[in-house]
Amino acid sequence: MRHRASLAAFAALAAVAAVAALALVLTGCASKGPELKVSGAYIPQPALADMAAGYFTVTNTGGADATLTSVTSGFAADITMHTTKNSSMHAVGSFTVPAGGKLVLGLGRNHLMLMNLKHKPLAGEKVPLQLHFRGADAINVQVPVEPAGYRPGN
């Protein structure tokens, strides 16, 4: 009797687990991949010809994370991604663009460092960048060069 009751309980638990597993599979199918949009991109006109910073925001309205793995450009042979912590910066291998969130590259925080420039970028010029992602297609951006001291929203 006791054995039979526990068997029934086990069967009930198994059924619940099966439904839960099915629900997981269904929501997994329903959720889409990353949906990325780049906005607010700019490069401040640098003081010197050999190095520039790059800033932009990547918004992800999709259902899965994406990873920014590299940025390339015909204008700069060497582009690295940096993060700033305690006012010192470190190169990083990638940035996550979280599902339903955004990756912000901005003054004093995450940024691109562009080196081996074709020439000193001048305000009014546009620099083509290609953003490469894991989990999403690459995005091409024409990034305006803004005067030194420019702040977004100004």
Ligand SMILES: [Cu+2]
């Ligand atoms: Cu840096």
